[in-house]
Amino acid sequence: MSNRTVMGFDFGTKSIGAAIGQEVTGTARPLASFKAKDGIPDWTQIEKIIKEWQPDLVVVGLPLNMDGTEQLITTQAKKFANRLHGRFGVQIALHDERLSTVEARAHLFERGGYRSLDKGSVDAASAVIILESWFEQQF
Secondary structure (H helix, E strand, O other): OOOOEEEEEEOOOOEEEEEEEEOOOOEEEEEEEEEEEOOEEOHHHHHHHHHHHOOOEEEEEEOOOOOOOOOHHHHHHHHHHHHHHHHHOOOEEEEEOOOHHHHHHHHHHHHHHHHHHOHHHHHHHHHHHHHHHHHHHHO
16 A cells, blocks of 8 residues: 555536545545536646645546446546646556536535535535545555
8 A cells, every 4th residue: 555645626617626645545535526518627726735745646526427427527537637647747547536516416425415516616525525436446
């Protein structure tokens, strides 16, 4: 088991959630959500958190249909992952995220009711779930 710092992204066309985690503990915490326009974020904001946290690996959630087939947003998420790699030279892993948003909403609702379900916190919480689920599959 290594002690890599891993950053996770929950890709969306309007918003992209980010989380940071440690491989040694297998836990993650939400960082931020970034507005996106047709899946394209403000790259300077992304660059800022990548420089701040210097992750050893970046995990990008792959939104698949429930039957495992790809959809338009799957291709966009792959493009986002490729751009992260191209711009910042970070190692990328793609991770099936089929139920992460549903799970994030449930967790947030348990903690704070409807008030905690604003889009930003759901996206960042989804990134945490993607990352922690990726950690689980590593062991």
